[in-house]
Amino acid sequence: MTFSDLSIYFQKLEQTASRNEMTVILSDLFKKTSASEIGEICYLLQGRVAPLYEAIEFGIADKLMIRGIANAYTIDDFEVLKRFKKHGDLGITAEEISKESRRVKNQSTIHNVFTTLTELAHLEGIGSQDKKIQLLSTLFSTSDSLSVRYLARIPLNKLRLGFSDMTILDGLSWMLTSDKSYRKRLELAHDVRPDLGYIASKVREQGIHGVSHIHAKVGAPILAALCQRLPNAEEMIKKMGEVDVEPKFDGVRTQIHYKKKDHWVQSYSRNLENTTAMYPELEHIARQINADEVILDSEAVGYDEKTNRIIPFQETVTRKRKHDVTLFSKSVPLRFFVFDILAKDGEDLMNISLSRRRTILEKTIVSGPVLTISPHIVTTDIAILRSYHNTQIQQGLEGVVVKKWEGIYEPGRRGYTWVKFKEEGKIGKLADTVDCVVMGYYKGEGKRTPFGIGALLVGVRKGNVFVTITKIGTGVSDELWKELVKELKKQKADERPKQYEEVEKALEPDVWVYPTMVVEIAADDITRSPIHGAKFALRFPRLVRIRTAKTIDQITTTRELEDMYHNQESIV
Helix, strand or coil: EEHHHHHHHHHHHHHHHHHHHHHHHHHHHCCCCEEEEHHHHHHHHHCCCCCCCCCCCCCCHHHHHHHHHHCCCCCHHHHHHHHHHHHCCCCHHHHHHHCCCCCCCCEEEEEHHHHHHHHHHCCCCCCCCHHHHHHHHHHCCCCCHHHHHHHCCCCCCCCCCCCCCHHHHHHHHHHHCCCCHHHHHHHHHHHHCCHEEEEEEEHHHHHHHHHHCCCCCCCCCCCCCCEEEECHHHHHHHHCCCCCECCCCEEEEEEEEECCCCEEEEECCCCCCCHHHHEEEEHHHHEEEEEEEEEHHHHHHEECCCEEEEEECHHHEEEEEEEEHHHHHHHHEEEEEEEEEEEEEECCCCCHHHHHHHHHHHEEECCCHHHHHHHHECCCHHHHHHHHHHHHHHCCCCCEEEECCCCCCCCCEEEEEEEEECCCCCCCCCCEEEEEEEEECCCCCCCHHHHHHEEHHHHEEEEEEEEEEEECCCCHHHHHHHHHHHHHHHEEEECCCECCCCCHHHHHCCCCCCCCCEEEEEECEEECCCCCCCCCCECEEEEEECCCCCCCHHHCEEEHHHHHHHHHHHCC
């Protein structure tokens, strides 16, 4: 298949907002591909040349892309810039200029284009910008006009076809059965190996049986197990029986992958970002691990060795924004509280009970200055559970995580094997926070006028789309407003993104943004709402923080909101 053929499918996907239509289009595309090229196609559909957890970025901004387009068609940079300002899209700009060119275009294969884009992404160091411009120029000048549109968007991370990884899984299922009946099996495989290219290749080669034996692999992060919500200790014991109870640390969820050979270690965030460079401490964990290979689930927490106290999350997370991480690590040292083991020496452990995994964990990890096995208790007693929880609150922690003692590890799932237990029984204050996606923002007024932003419109997930739940303009410092507007301007959309359900006119923001930023919202309670798409609203919402470690696939759902709404009633 040529890249020109693929571009026609890109255009079809871009022109539809229907999830079902997208699924059928993807299915038709996959049927026409070979096993050797379907993986590359799946990466390109995501605007990438590798799975998300591989830290490969194009590093191309608008200015460099403008130079690449100008060089390809031997026109002035200023002319490209002028047209860019008119269209607001360098893909459309490049397509327009290409149409005016009379050059003969080649029919490059997908593999050749993919290889060139991969080379482009790996270029760095002295002279790399000039090399990138030359590669872009070659791609443009040898491609048809429609292909050029998408070849410009991919390196800019602005492909934005409007669907998630799950839609690609639906497309793979439809390719096999003309329905979505295999979606669940594909999703389970994706949770263990979140690599769409790998999964698609397996399915194309072996059908659905190709994903039956996908297991944990050191170097490929597993989607983190997530917590469900229950209103009180009684419900937790009733639902789960014997439970493991652990402190809920307010840190950064970190999955650690280790190989004894060559002292190899990598770490990944909850959203699959490779975070190894952030944690130089992990270079020294070999003495604390009794295994050749291991995958650990942990929480990275700032820890004051002198006082044996947890450092607030706000200080811990600043490490992400520091250039000199090694120096900063001395002022904010981290301790990794390890609470689970997912694989050891080639054996996948996720389908055995937590009680057995805990035993293996305690034989594998020697608690020390970097890795520390998280404390815990095991109980069936409501009073003991509540007492342990209250103790953690008194010590300044968020509460506890309650886990079914005989439960398996469910990657990417919010099942009732893990439940978070925060503050209990407070009337007039929602016991838990809500994770939302920023859908747009309103321009500032009064003292916020200089920021260009005064409030956010945020939403939650409803199936494959996002719906509004609240406007929020409180709980935000001046510094955070500046950070928000800087990041949100990068995600500005000219119109309402097709992932958003229609919004009430009174709620429409001044500026729409693509769904990328996740924020944590606190509120007094949840109420029914006739105007918000979620059918609920948050009363007195307050912004807690930006959740950089969460993806939009992990935000609160309307079903969870329904549960939270009824749970708060039962508490009152």
